[in-house]
Amino acid sequence: AQSVTQPDIHITVSEGASLELRCNYSYGATPYLFWYVQSPGQGLQLLLKYFSGDTLVQGIKGFEAEFKRSQSSFNLRKPSVHWSDAAEYFCAVGAQSGATNKLIFGTGTLLAVQP
Amino acid sequence: KAGVTQTPRYLIKTRGQQVTLSCSPISGHRSVSWYQQTPGQGLQFLFEYFSETQRNKGNFPGRFSGRQFSNSRSEMNVSTLELGDSALYLCASSLLAGDEQFFGPGTRLTVL
Numbered sequence: 653a654q655s656v657t658q659p660d661i662h663i664t665v666s667e668g669a670s671l672e673l674r675c676n677y678s679y680g681a682t683p684y685l686f687w688y689v690q691s692p693g694q695g696l697q698l699l700l701k702y703f704s705g706d707t708l709v710q711g712i713k714g715f716e717a718e719f720k721r722s723q724s725s726f727n728l729r730k731p732s733v734h735w736s737d738a739a740e741y742f743c744a745v746g747a748q749s750g751a752t753n754k755l756i757f758g759t760g761t762l763l764a765v766q767p
Numbered sequence: 768k769a770g771v772t773q774t775p776r777y778l779i780k781t782r783g784q785q786v787t788l789s790c791s792p793i794s795g796h797r798s799v800s801w802y803q804q805t806p807g808q809g810l811q812f813l814f815e816y817f818s819e820t821q822r823n824k825g826n827f828p829g830r831f832s833g834r835q836f837s838n839s840r841s842e843m844n845v846s847t848l849e850l851g852d853s854a855l856y857l858c859a860s861s862l863l864a865g866d867e868q869f870f871g872p873g874t875r876l877t878v879l
Contacts, residue, residue, distance in 0.1 A: 684865070688870070693875075694872055694873075695771075695857055695870040695871050695872040695873050696857065696859075696870040697870070698867060698868075698869070698870075701867055742810065744810075746865070747865070751822070751864060751865070752815065752822055752823045752864055752865075753798050753800045753815050753817075753822075753823075753859070753861055753864050753865065753866075753868060754800070754812045754815060754823050754825070755800075755802075755810075755812065755868070756812070757802075757809060757810035757811075758809075759809050760809065760810075
């Protein structure tokens with residue numbers, strides 16, 4: 653079955669500290685992988701995506717993610733967190749077939765940033 | 768370029784009523800998808816449309832339906848509302864299926 657697991661429900665980091673949010677997926681075919689961020693009361697904003705090619709992808713706001721096929725992981729990283737990064741982060745997987753836009757989301761990781 | 772717009776942003780209904788939510792995709796985008804977000808179930812795929820055709824449907828009861836118009840605008844309808852339908856309903860658009868999707872701000876539906 654297709655699924656996305658984000659093992660950390662809630663993470664607190666200090667401002668300026670590094671961040672890594674974990675994401676593991678189960679998908680029958682080669683997937684498209686995404687990280688979205690959601691601020692309270694808002695929709696989802698795409699941080700970055702992996703379609704193919706270089707397994708280290710750069711996104712907006714200084715985020716990056718690394719696709720590791722052998723570990724079925726797509727972890728999100730940021731070297732130095734800012735207070736404005738406090739939000740909920742969702743990992744998602746989609747089909748590469750192009751036949752559908754259906755995304756399967758993880759349960760999200762709520763990030764709190766301490767001053 | 769304007770983003771995805773959803774109307775209304777907030778809605779309060781009572782059990783048994785029906786509701787229609789609207790989504791206007793980014794200009795030129797032909798694919799529209801809908802998602803339901805609740806604290807208990809998270810983000811769940813409802814359905815997607817491409818060029819007025821439903822391409823895929825999630826595991827929701829028949830009370831949930833949708834359509835897409837020739838200008839790519841989409842509506843979703845929920846009939847006989849239940850308390851559990853209270854959620855944030857998100858719409859996303861993309862140029863083509865399989866492309867990057869852009870999400871709207873959502874419609875917050877509260878069922879009393």
